[in-house]
Amino acid sequence: MWPSRLIRGRAGRELVGVHAVVRGLIDRLRDLEVATRPEHPDLTAALQRRWEELPAHVKTRAQMLGRRTAGCEGTHGVFPRCNLACTPCYHAKEANRVRVDGAHTEHEVDRQMAYLRDQRGPGANAQLIGGEVTLLEPDDHAAALRAMHRHGRKPMSMSHGDFDYEYLEALALDPRTGERRFDFLSFAGHFDSMMFGRRGIKRARSEAELNPYRERFCQMFQRLEREHGIKHFLAHNMTVTPSNIDEVAQVVRACRHMGFSMLSFQPAAFVGNRNRWKDEYRAFSTDEVWQRIEEGAGDRLHFRTVQIGDERCNRTAYGFYSADRYVPLIREDDERDRRVLDDFVAAFGGMDFAVPKGVLAARTARAVARRPQILAHGVAWMGRLAGRAGGVGHLRAHPPKALTYVMHSFMDARDVRPAWELLGQGIMSDDPRIRATQERLQACSYAMAHPDDDRLVPACAQHSVLDPEENLRLAELLPLERSVPEPA
Numbered sequence: 001m002w003p004s005r006l007i008r009g010r011a012g013r014e015l016v017g018v019h020a021v022v023r024g025l026i027d028r029l030r031d032l033e034v035a036t037r038p039e040h041p042d043l044t045a046a047l048q049r050r051w052e053e054l055p056a057h058v059k060t061r062a063q064m065l066g067r068r069t070a071g072c073e074g075t076h077g078v079f080p081r082c083n084l085a086c087t088p089c090y091h092a093k094e095a096n097r098v099r100v101d102g103a104h105t106e107h108e109v110d111r112q113m114a115y116l117r118d119q120r121g122p123g124a125n126a127q128l129i130g131g132e133v134t135l136l137e138p139d140d141h142a143a144a145l146r147a148m149h150r151h152g153r154k155p156m157s158m159s160h161g162d163f164d165y166e167y168l169e170a171l172a173l174d175p176r177t178g179e180r181r182f183d184f185l186s187f188a189g190h191f192d193s194m195m196f197g198r199r200g201i202k203r204a205r206s207e208a209e210l211n212p213y214r215e216r217f218c219q220m221f222q223r224l225e226r227e228h229g230i231k232h233f234l235a236h237n238m239t240v241t242p243s244n245i246d247e248v249a250q251v252v253r254a255c256r257h258m259g260f261s262m263l264s265f266q267p268a269a270f271v272g273n274r275n276r277w278k279d280e281y282r283a284f285s286t287d288e289v290w291q292r293i294e295e296g297a298g299d300r301l302h303f304r305t306v307q308i309g310d311e312r313c314n315r316t317a318y319g320f321y322s323a324d325r326y327v328p329l330i331r332e333d334d335e336r337d338r339r340v341l342d343d344f345v346a347a348f349g350g351m352d353f354a355v356p357k358g359v360l361a362a363r364t365a366r367a368v369a370r371r372p373q374i375l376a377h378g379v380a381w382m383g384r385l386a387g388r389a390g391g392v393g394h395l396r397a398h399p400p401k402a403l404t405y406v407m408h409s410f411m412d413a414r415d416v417r418p419a420w421e422l423l424g425q426g427i428m429s430d431d432p433r434i435r436a437t438q439e440r441l442q443a444c445s446y447a448m449a450h451p452d453d454d455r456l457v458p459a460c461a462q463h464s465v466l467d468p469e470e471n472l473r474l475a476e477l478l479p480l481e482r483s484v485p486e487p488a
Helices: 004-035 041-052 094-099 104-118 138-150 165-172 208-228 244-256 285-298 334-346 357-369 374-390 390-396 413-422 432-442 457-479
Strands: 072-074 122-127 152-160 186-191 195-198 201-203 232-238 262-267 312-321 325-328 402-407 447-451 454-458
Touching: 041 104, 094 457, 104 122, 104 138, 104 447, 122 138, 138 152, 138 165, 152 232, 165 208, 186 208, 201 208, 201 413, 208 232, 232 244, 244 262, 244 285, 262 285, 262 447, 285 402, 312 390, 325 374, 334 357, 334 374, 413 457, 432 457, 447 457, 454 457
Parallel strands: 072 122, 072 447, 122 152, 152 186, 186 232, 232 262, 262 402
Antiparallel strands: 195 201, 312 325, 312 402, 447 454
């Protein structure tokens, strides 16, 4: 006979084992339930906070901040140096006194992205930005991107585009095994005639002279996809000044079929290095820039259907081309389209679509279940899109290619500094110009993380107020070797 205490001991251990299995099953089911929600609960909380923080004037039907996204993000103080000279340059003149250091970059990116994940949840778009990202060694660049992925960010590398395919391949592939480090890369290339020092064309006399360099940039990523199966998203950035505003339409026409998925234009502002302020940047309005973009696009761009922050800062128009016909996704003059957008936001909220197919299917089913009218409204909307594109036959002959148009209007440092200082004191200015700047800062859609201060800083405040002192500290921490010449 076995002792009763031994039987009890064995039974107790078996019972504990059963409890552990049940507990593990419950935990897995809970994880599955969270994973298949349209929004992660951390994102839901972040969106609610962002909506509550917004000033009243931007809480409109079209507003996506606080409903679809908490905003875009960028790095700061991670590699401020650049090897081109631009007029204007938004970075403080002290930036080129700082050495590019891979270990510093990875450490700072990791800290900043961890803070952003804590504050904003997963799935946000984040720019790996500073000076010129390709001054980082490919392994260091890859390490920074991995750090961003690790914290649930979707990174985009910001570059002047003056690098070779060999660099891109070294970034994308593991040097030891030759295997892919990434399945997808997102890059923004900045090209305009205000940039000096590009290889092969030190100083462009016109925007058209840069088209071969824009094409080469896109072709490198197309080659990477052909040879290694690594997909990409490419954005084109261009600073607009009185010197090149009349060439904007030509740039749009040239670029819209090169392989870019976004064309972004930034009317110049008096920010950063004062030595490179060459023009009277306020000689034209943002409306005039947008009109030039529409002229190049070949149709009206409906930017008031989707608002991201303050209209004085951002305009965004989503659509696609079928051959040379541009088709807006949502027309601001069609109430039926606007209802579809209402349905989409109510159903999907901040849902991340870049997930495995099974997870995407489950999330979509749950989203549709909470707004079932999206099905009927969505089918009718797709019919209207096809009609605007010239019919199903035209779409079959000319498959649609998505292209987003964006305009970002940065603010002058002379306005941002007093506006930011007053906001820090909890004071709204009586000066109309400064108050308008404060409102735009409060509604900013592009923030940078300051984990040491436990705060998120709008990009305009970062460049206008914080960058100069930050770069002085970095110059002491990472002094530039004397053998490296500074650009003019």
